[in-house]
Amino acid sequence: MSLIIQTYGSMLLGALGKTLLLTLLSLFFAMIIGMIFALMNVGHNRFFNFLGIAYVDAVRGVPLIVLAYFIYFGLPTAVRMMGVEGFRLTALQAGTMALSMNCGAYMAEIIRAGIESVDRGQMEASRSLGLNYAKSMQLVVVPQAIRTMIPSIINQFIITLKDTSILSVIGFPELTNMGKTISGNTFKSLETWAIVGVMYMVVIITLSKIAKRVERRVNRGR
Amino acid sequence: MEGKKTIIHVENLKKNFGSLEVLKEISIDIYEGEVVVILGPSGSGKSTFLRCLNQLESATDGTIIIDNMNITDKHTDINKVRENIGMVFQQFNLFAHKTVAENIMLAPVHLKTMTKEESKVKCSQLLERVGMPEKAEAYPSQLSGGQKQRVAIARSLAMNPDIMLFDEPTSALDPEMVGEVLAVMKELVADGMTMVVVTHEVGFAREVADRIIFMDGGYIVEQGTPEEVFQRPKEPRTIDFLNKVL
Numbered sequence: 300m301s302l303i304i305q306t307y308g309s310m311l312l313g314a315l316g317k318t319l320l321l322t323l324l325s326l327f328f329a330m331i332i333g334m335i336f337a338l339m340n341v342g343h344n345r346f347f348n349f350l351g352i353a354y355v356d357a358v359r360g361v362p363l364i365v366l367a368y369f370i371y372f373g374l375p376t377a378v379r380m381m382g383v384e385g386f387r388l389t390a391l392q393a394g395t396m397a398l399s400m401n402c403g404a405y406m407a408e409i410i411r412a413g414i415e416s417v418d419r420g421q422m423e424a425s426r427s428l429g430l431n432y433a434k435s436m437q438l439v440v441v442p443q444a445i446r447t448m449i450p451s452i453i454n455q456f457i458i459t460l461k462d463t464s465i466l467s468v469i470g471f472p473e474l475t476n477m478g479k480t481i482s483g484n485t486f487k488s489l490e491t492w493a494i495v496g497v498m499y500m501v502v503i504i505t506l507s508k509i510a511k512r513v514e515r516r517v518n519r520g521r
Numbered sequence: 522m523e524g525k526k527t528i529i530h531v532e533n534l535k536k537n538f539g540s541l542e543v544l545k546e547i548s549i550d551i552y553e554g555e556v557v558v559i560l561g562p563s564g565s566g567k568s569t570f571l572r573c574l575n576q577l578e579s580a581t582d583g584t585i586i587i588d589n590m591n592i593t594d595k596h597t598d599i600n601k602v603r604e605n606i607g608m609v610f611q612q613f614n615l616f617a618h619k620t621v622a623e624n625i626m627l628a629p630v631h632l633k634t635m636t637k638e639e640s641k642v643k644c645s646q647l648l649e650r651v652g653m654p655e656k657a658e659a660y661p662s663q664l665s666g667g668q669k670q671r672v673a674i675a676r677s678l679a680m681n682p683d684i685m686l687f688d689e690p691t692s693a694l695d696p697e698m699v700g701e702v703l704a705v706m707k708e709l710v711a712d713g714m715t716m717v718v719v720t721h722e723v724g725f726a727r728e729v730a731d732r733i734i735f736m737d738g739g740y741i742v743e744q745g746t747p748e749e750v751f752q753r754p755k756e757p758r759t760i761d762f763l764n765k766v767l
Contacts (some may be wrong), residue, residue, distance in 0.1 A: 420612050423577055424615075427603055427608035438627065440598070443616075
């Protein structure tokens with residue numbers, strides 16, 4: 300085991316960094332995607348309601364690995380068919396797109412549920428003062444929704460971090476992919492996967508500890 | 522009330538929820554400075570009527586004109602009209618994530634009817650007025666029901682409305698807290714505020730109302746001064762209701 304750490308330690312850490320980069324990028328875009336589709340969902344416009352539901356259903360109905368293959372291999376083909384030459388996606392770009400879309404769908408559901416958990420009277424009181432729908436959402440409803448959403452968002456955060464391992468299939472050099480390389484080179488599967496597993500675990504446990512602290516802070520004064 | 526200026530004009534107002542007709546045909550004029558108390562059994566449409574007056578419920582049919590603005594017309598900027606109509610709810614609906622002062626200052630600051638400094642001054646005046654100057658930094662969860670409702674009234678007043686709507690403001694309160702909220706409302710009456718109040722507080726109605734409206738089944742069944750309605754009710758349904766509540 301110490302041999303693996305000595306020889307491959309810095310590469311493993313680098314791969315972990317790639318994993319975290321992919322996670323953070325995906326979460327950032329997923330929050331935006333989730334917010335947009337959640338607002339479509341809770342609004343009163345039927346067309347947007349339909350779009351919101353359709354997006355969530357479509358993305359949740361497809362396994363992440365299929366989505367990743369589709370974007371990485373399928374999308375450039377589609378662009379070429381439309382007559383644009385030389386369009387390619389890097390594994391990071393395709394991975395970020397796949398994860399953001401996937402995580403965004405779950406995020407949309409979390410945000411929708413959070414918004415719907417805020418008492419209707421809050422919106423009514425705000426509207427009765429003369430604030431419009433958007434301002435009422437922004438100032439009154441969403442800030443309160445976020446409090447109830449935080450545990451679910453943290454949970455989704457952890458799921459997305461683990462889902463990055465699926466993107467080893469499109470060759471992105473994240474932690475699981477590095478594990479494959481190392482165990483292939485050294486034939487020490489047991490040690491390699493134990494180390495990789497512990498690395499994921501340490502990061503995730505640290506994150507959930509930080510998250511708990513954030514949650515407590517946000518809930519203060521409630 | 523002759524010779525007084527009409528501030529709320531309602532004509533043939535109808536409101537359906539799906540196939541349920543909640544308001545069947547309401548027509549009424551309410552005058553500037555008038556205090557109107559709406560009584561009636563539950564399900565009579567009184568809250569729905571009140572909520573139509575600021576379009577929290579959109580009217581199915583009919584016309585509502587407030588301050589010469591037709592609020593049932595789609596082209597009217599309803600937000601502008603609402604700035605001028607305060608509303609107090611049975612469940613208070615204070616913004617739970619904001620302090621008392623932030624609750625009161627939110628609308629004036631974001632709608633730019635006041636600067637932040639002006640709204641601070643206004644806020645402390647209003648808290649003084651509702652008897653809670655020391656609670657500016659408290660969160661709603663730290664207040665009693667009566668205190669919450671007094672803050673809710675202060676929050677509505679921060680927009681300097683000409684009309685105040687009260688939707689059963691004391692129904693969710695413990696009995697010992699009803700008095701403090703009614704006291705604040707009576708002060709508003711004394712200041713000449715136009716008020717439309719849905720309530721079960723018959724004593725309050727008798728004392729301060731200029732006019733009592735009795736609603737049942739989506740209609741205004743009877744209306745008149747408190748004396749007329751309480752002492753000499755004409756309609757069997759009014760008599761029946763008053764026998765139950767008095």
